[in-house]
Amino acid sequence: AMGMGSNNNPVDFGKPFQPFGESYTYWYLDGAKLFANGGAMAQIDVTLAPTAGAANADLRLEWEYKTGATTWQLLGQSTPTNTALADTGANFQDDTRAFTRSGQVRFRIPLGWDLQDHRSRRGRWLRVKIAAGSYATMPTVADLTLSWYWELPRVRQITVTRGAEDGAASDGASAGRSFPELSFANSTPLDLGRDFAPFGNQPAYNDAFYMACDTALAQSGATVELALTLTNPVGSSGPVSAVKLDGKPSIIWEVFAGQIWQTLLTSPATASPLSLTTNGVIVLNLPTNIARTMVNGEERYWLRARLVGGNFGVAASYTGSAKDGYTLVPATFAPPLIKSISFTVTKAGTAVDNFGGVTPSTLPVTACVTRNGGVMVDEKPVAASVDEATFLPYAPLNVSEPALYLGLDQPFAPRPFTLYVQVEPPRAE
Incomplete structure (x- = not known):
């Protein structure tokens, strides 16, 4: 990822930085690989320095992505008192409340977020703009990480x-x-x-x-x-x-x-x-x-x-x-x-x-059961209801490290066996 302010100078993510500098209006972030996952959820984890920015009450940030040579499309808006102002269909949520506290910024990555040139640098560009108001003290970011994930589907009702x-x-x-x-x-x-x-x-x-x-x-x-x-x-x-x-x-x-x-x-x-x-x-x-x-x-x-x-x-x-x-x-x-x-x-x-x-x-369903991690859960009360309750058909396993799971169509024999895995060698750089 690459970040830069309105002065076009790249941001060094290895040390604290001010996204808007001392007096800038824009901050740009390129996530060429991350923002290529259209439909997934992007997550930006922001840790502010102990002396967090102080914002005036009328501050409003607009989060946009670049769609053309000079065009930007709105993802969401946030203020010191609101995590999201308008529904743009991107499920935008700014828990930092316009960089006034540490937290996460999440949004659904738009489909077709194409590579664009910005200041002679090619990437998939996110722009944060001070659209109204100002900061009394500019925010300082101590740490910033980018990640993405597929949002697990939630089921409200099943009918036949x-x-x-x-x-x-x-x-x-x-x-x-x-x-x-x-x-x-x-x-x-x-x-x-x-x-x-x-x-x-x-x-x-x-x-x-x-x-x-x-x-x-x-x-x-x-x-x-x-x-x-x-x-x-x-x-x-x-x-x-x-x-x-x-x-x-x-x-x-x-x-x-x-x-x-x-x-x-x-x-x-x-x-x-x-x-x-x-x-x-x-x-x-x-x-x-x-x-x-x-x-x-x-x-x-x-x-x-x-x-x-x-x-x-x-x-x-x-x-x-x-x-x-x-x-x-x-x-x-x-x-x-x-x-x-x-x-x-x-x-x-x-x-x-x-x-x-x-x-x-x-017709409502008469039975609905999920099985995750070997645990069976009866979800019929939710699946057959018409209220706002939901359930997860697929729940993530409580595993902190990467793991490979193999499903076999025959039971294990009561004797030692050999599992052969052919690993593809890495390609030459």
Whole structure:
């Protein structure tokens, strides 16, 4: 690095110096190598002599970098009472408060800080200018060092955006089509690869049919169409008996909304997709507080259909008496069998975008863990929040000396081993 005052004389950093001399307005500093690291943070450590400079109240310094033959761009401003006056986007901070105390000056190195000539010397030039006011006693710097570092990123919040699956058709009928990831009849897993009975073969009151489809259901306030094709709709004559309607089955459709299951729809007394008695489309308007919940050990976004009235047939029974004898009345179960079921999000949010015509939903993360120096930290409370708290995804190790770390994909064998490192010889000067 090279420093000079308005008199063009180089500064000897090996001994105390006055950056502004006795009466100068400018001080120049060249950091050709350091200031080439655009985007990194530059740090200037300043130690003032015991007799620090005394500044008048109206003093204001402007810190600038050279961008052309006669042009300078502002990095930041500081005064005896303020470490930074205006936000220039450089994260400027002058802890010396205009050279009135020892401290650090930090700023983000601008991209494209090119080499420029100043007083016949080529470099990347920083200029400190007394833009207003004055010093009662000029500051004297006892020690000055330059360094740079990459600022570690801080995370305030993490969200996940869901849209239609890649390759989904762009037409309104099939854009964003998705299928249940899991399904249960009460606690029994269902094989969705073949026709299945959502309430089992002998449905009873309060039996439940669960479907998990995060792609479609994890969208607050969305409108979702559930396309249903039955194997045995009312009036069919297939290989199995048509679903029984004379028992007037009543089904409610629910999603979990924070603390309770919220009813979205109730089936009518007539044949309808809502009662799982005919093919068709069920339109679901999801609540804004839809939430994940645990069903049979699986935490997902769930849609539940529950049999709350009527029946799909009754169990076998006997009529008669001991005197006259008993007659077996066969079971009349004819439950619905589902051939296929799929979800299509038709409205989510307020605008249409390029996710197959569906605006994506933004969801908070449900888990976030960092691992630095072998220490695991749960960062979910910060990552899922909307306040100003932040966390470091990558924390520096507490190592004071330079170190080389090697990661091996196999465990160490319980015997001595040799590590060969080929070092490139230094180039000739």
